[in-house]
Amino acid sequence: MINNSNEAYLILDDSVQDKSYSQKIEMVNRQYSGNAHGLIKGIGIVNLVHADQSDYYPLDFRVYAPAVDGKTKNDHFRDMLRQAFEERDLRAQIILFDSWYAASENLKYIHRINKFFVTTLKDNRLVSLSKERGYVHLQQIE
Numbered sequence: 001m002i003n004n005s006n007e008a009y010l011i012l013d014d015s016v017q018d019k020s021y022s023q024k025i026e027m028v029n030r031q032y033s034g035n036a037h038g039l040i041k042g043i044g045i046v047n048l049v050h051a052d053q054s055d056y057y058p059l060d061f062r063v064y065a066p067a068v069d070g071k072t073k074n075d076h077f078r079d080m081l082r083q084a085f086e087e088r089d090l091r092a093q094i095i096l097f098d099s100w101y102a103a104s105e106n107l108k109y110i111h112r113i114n115k116f117f118v119t120t121l122k123d124n125r126l127v128s129l130s131k132e133r134g135y136v137h138l139q140q141i142e
Helices: 073-087 104-112
Strands: 011-017 029-033 038-051 056-064 094-096 114-119 127-129 134-139
Touching: 011 029, 011 056, 011 073, 038 073, 056 073, 073 104, 104 114
Parallel strands: 011 094, 094 114
Antiparallel strands: 011 038, 029 038, 038 056, 127 134
16 A cells, blocks of 8 residues: 655654553553653553655554563664565665664664654754764754
8 A cells, every 4th residue: 555665754653542541451651741741651562654756654563671671762663664674575765763763773683674764853862874974963063
C-alpha cells in the first residue's frame, strides 16, 4: 500500500497512553508526557510512520517496557529503522524525529546506512562537522 520511493520519508516519534487512573496494569510506568508537560502514569509507545506527498501509513510500533525487554527508546528507534531498511527494503532517504532521539549513536547509525535526518538539537549540544575541526558548541555554527 505504500509508495516505496526515494522521495518518501520515515517519521519516528513516541507517545504515552495515559493510564493515570489505573490501579494495576502491566507495563504502566511513570514517564514524561509532552502532552501533559510532566510525568504521568502511562504506557510508552515508539512509533514508525512511512510518509510521502499524500499518504501516511503506520509501519511499526514498540511498547517501551525496559523492565520486560531491557531496551531503551533509542534501542527501539534503531531496531525499527534497521528492520524497515534491511527486512522491508524501504527506499525512503529522509528520517524525521524530535530532539529526544538526536543522540549521537542514532545519528551515527543513520549516517552509516547512508540516509539523511531532520531533527532539532538543544542549543547546549556539542557537534562535530568534521574530524579535523572537532567538537564545537552548536551556537558557534553559522
